[in-house]
């Protein structure tokens with residue numbers, strides 16, 4: 001996935017496009033590119049560079065180009081390595097058409113072969129270049145844009161959003177959307193186009209989200225929108241309260257650290273927001289209280305960290321609401337049989353609200369009668385628009401690729417939501433509901449205080465120690481197992497240390513063979529007395545084989561701590577909130593290890609914040 005940004009209007013546009021790309025760099029940072037039409041003679045000018053946007057900015061400062069119509073791109077590589085050659089924009093054979101693209105053209109091999117047979121020469125390994133060449137061919141045969149575009153979109157398979165500017169039509173831009181997000185900001189004698197409206201926040205608040213399978217012809221004061229059959233479309237223009245406040249790292253070295261520290265505050269904000277919804281919660285989620293009271297099945301779906309939050313929340317819905325709950329990995333969901341269920345609910349969990357795997361799963365469920373809810377952090381996201389209802393976490397913008405405060409606010413929201421359903425079902429009283437809200441705030445307090453307690457020791461001692469290992473084993477049981485998975489993901493993602501997670505009870509079924517003095521074992525405890533005893537035995541099994549043990553335990557768990565080479569001990573919280581209590585120390589430890597290793601923490605290699613390809 002990538003980001004595309006475009007401008008046509010009364011102003012020279014390079015500074016807007018570059019700033020917009022900067023705001024959307026969370027979508028990929030393998031390479032960047034810019035193209036515009038020279039105001040004097042309409043020649044297509046461009047610059048591309050490998051790596052971060054800064055490299056492109058330097059190149060453009062050294063050899064400035066600008067124009068009243070332009071496009072820009074940041075790339076997350078899918079087809080072809082990260083290189084200046086594969087950076088967008090890509091061109092037709094005559095270099096008169098420039099295309100920037102987000103998504104995947106699934107039939108690119110077949111189309112490339114056909115075009116090559118007809119004499120076209122390609123300069124990159126990308127699927128995007130095919131769009132430019134195919135458009136060139138179709139424009140020649142159809143002569144006008146509309147029929148050429150209808151033919152083009154019917155030949156392209158996959159999910160894509162692209163913007164195209166043309167030397168021969170210097171005041172017009174073409175934009176096309178199928179599945180990948182794309183929106184238009186309507187200004188005064190100017191139009192902004194981007195993968196995410198954040199790119200033009202502060203320039204206009206009039207936003208048109210392109211309907212799925214649509215294309216538009218845009219001039220500075222004209223917008224024609226069509227479906228893929230060429231029928232005109234007139235979707236509503238939304239007035240959005242878009243804001244781009246410059247998100248400073250403040251005194252912190254990295255956004256990730258700032259976001260770790262923000263957690264107590266944003267959990268409070270989230271609970272305040274949910275509490276204030278009162279009975280409006282049912283309107284928000286688009287499901288009546290009566291339907292909720294009769295629920296027989298809950299399904300949670302997500303990817304990565306959001307999937308881990310779902311795995312933790314499975315315990316909430318099953319233990320607090322007594323409703324059987326399944327958790328689905330969104331990337332696998334569409335490829336297994338789908339059974340409709342009565343009195344069921346699907347909750348799609350996603351920080352960004354844009355993750356393609358989750359979105360496609362949501363679309364599949366939306367084609368049935370089962371109600372869907374998006375639990376996301378971004379009010380203007382595609383999932384909020386497409387799900388039957390929504391619940392918003394109040395984490396504020398999360399900039400670091402590694403999710404931290406989004407995760408803790410997801411857990412807090414899901415714990416709250418489970419109690420809200422239990423209240424609707426008559427399983428708990430209003431007083432117990434309020435108690436649950438206070439319990440979340442207590443856990444947030446513990447999250448922050450434990451982090452404060454251990455941060456000096458972590459930064460000065462433990463980070464150095466654990467940065468020396470090349471691999472690690474993570475163990476948990478019951479609710480701490482999905483939390484251990486989240487911890488292992490964090491270590492892999494930002495420190496590049498291989499971390500394998502197991503339910504502790506599985507150790508003896510094979511992984512025990514891995515235990516040696518080169519592989520620290522991180523054990524995450526629970527407060528359930530029975531599970532704790534089992535976890536203790538599993539840890540003893542590892543210790544007996546000379547394993548180096550690091551435990552995350554709770555007050556009074558002396559036997560577990562006695563087995564540990566290092567122990568982080570937290571005060572008690574409500575047992576189901578123990579993952580929230582451990583979150584701050586876990587994230588800070590992993591962050592400090594990555595810092596010790598000099599990793600680019602906020603933008604780890606090969607990753608992007610928002611994954612909009614499947």
Ligand code: AGP
Pocket residue numbers: 303304305306349350351352353354355358401402403404493609610611
């Ligand atoms: C988290 O640290 C990851 N960067 C990643 O796993 C992320 O949680 C996943 O891509 C899902 O994103 P979403 O919550 O925006 O859908």
